Amino acid sequence: MPNYLVVSTSGNPDSNSRRMGQAAFNWLKKAKLNCEWLDISKLDLPVCDADACYNHPAAKNITAAIERADGIIVATPVYNYDVSAAAKNMVELTGSAWEDKVVGFLCAAGGMGSYMSVMSFANSLMLDFRCLIIPRFVYATGDSFNGDKLAGTKLAKRIEQVAAELVRVTKGVRGK
Numbered sequence: 001m002p003n004y005l006v007v008s009t010s011g012n013p014d015s016n017s018r019r020m021g022q023a024a025f026n027w028l029k030k031a032k033l034n035c036e037w038l039d040i041s042k043l044d045l046p047v048c049d050a051d052a053c054y055n056h057p058a059a060k061n062i063t064a065a066i067e068r069a070d071g072i073i074v075a076t077p078v079y080n081y082d083v084s085a086a087a088k089n090m091v092e093l094t095g096s097a098w099e100d101k102v103v104g105f106l107c108a109a110g111g112m113g114s115y116m117s118v119m120s121f122a123n124s125l126m127l128d129f130r131c132l133i134i135p136r137f138v139y140a141t142g143d144s145f146n147g148d149k150l151a152g153t154k155l156a157k158r159i160e161q162v163a164a165e166l167v168r169v170t171k172g173v174r175g176k
């Protein structure tokens with residue numbers, strides 16, 4: 001059975017993308033799939049220096065978690081029309097661990113205008129590591145949240161669609 005990983009890449013303790021990632025993780029667990037959760041704000045990851053960082057225990061742990069996974073959901077804030085620097089640092093630290101993974105995105109943003117912000121990150125995963133990117137992202141602004149909850153059912157349904165699509169494509173690629 002394929003393994004799944006949901007990784008939250010926001011440092012904000014009040015993060016909306018983390019809430020979206022948790023909703024996806026809960027859906028995957030409820031479907032009785034093998035799924036891990038990682039919150040990189042809790043991992044004490046080093047900044048990539050292309051040298052000693054690769055031997056840092058936290059970098060080794062996240063590399064192993066990515067290697068174990070067949071399908072990965074990246075939950076990310078949109079910062080400066082891109083994913084978070086923490087998401088980028090994660091890929092710099094873990095590099096080829098991403099090879100041939102199926103990857104989906106859940107993005108939290110401040111406004112509607114940054115909806116293509118994840119594309120350069122997605123392109124680098126496709127072209128560097130031959131990841132298969134799920135061509136359905138969830139992109140949500142603050143209006144979709146009510147305090148620490150997802151507001152209404154629309155956002156939850158969209159997150160479930162991406163999680164279900166990740167599972168469908170991963171099973172197609174890796175087998176049941």
Ligand SMILES: Cc1cc2nc3c(=O)[nH]c(=O)nc-3n(C[C@H](O)[C@H](O)[C@H](O)COP(=O)(O)O)c2cc1C
Pocket residue numbers: 010011012014015016017018076077078079080081082108109110111112113114142
């Ligand atoms: C440094 C910084 C840069 C941001 N840049 C953008 C941006 O380019 N486009 C946008 O829509 N929102 C932008 N925002 C708003 C965040 O995307 C928004 O607060 C979102 O909820 C962050 O995700 P999080 O709640 O998971 O941390 C920015 C916020 C910060 C702190």
